[in-house]
Amino acid sequence: MARCGEPATSSAGGFLFCRSHFISHCNAQLDGITELFSHQRPRDQTAPLGPIWYVLCEIASTTVTLGAQTQDLTAPEKDQLLEIVLRAAELRLRKFAAASMR
Numbered sequence: 001m002a003r004c005g006e007p008a009t010s011s012a013g014g015f016l017f018c019r020s021h022f023i024s025h026c027n028a029q030l031d032g033i034t035e036l037f038s039h040q041r042p043r044d045q046t047a048p049l050g051p052i053w054y055v056l057c058e059i060a061s062t063t064v065t066l067g068a069q070t071q072d073l074t075a076p077e078k079d080q081l082l083e084i085v086l087r088a089a090e091l092r093l094r095k096f097a098a099a100s101m102r
């Protein structure tokens, strides 16, 4: 993703993003993982879970850090960050459910 003119506030996947691009980047990642899971039944899950696990952890921890360290978040931004954490947590639990059915 190309850097935009906004000041970078977060690191995700080795790239620096401004706040709004960080939020859209996280949602895009979560959309991709949701899509991946929706097309795979647990018993024939072939996607490597390690990288997905890593991405979900990184998204959650980076988002929590951003939320805790940023003083001037708007109400919609707080909601968006909270939603990202919840989506990452939900996908992480779904991953465990799929893995335990093997």
Ligand SMILES: [Zn+2]
Residues within 6 Å of the ligand: 003, 004, 005, 006, 017, 018, 019, 020, 021, 022
């Ligand atoms: Zn940006």
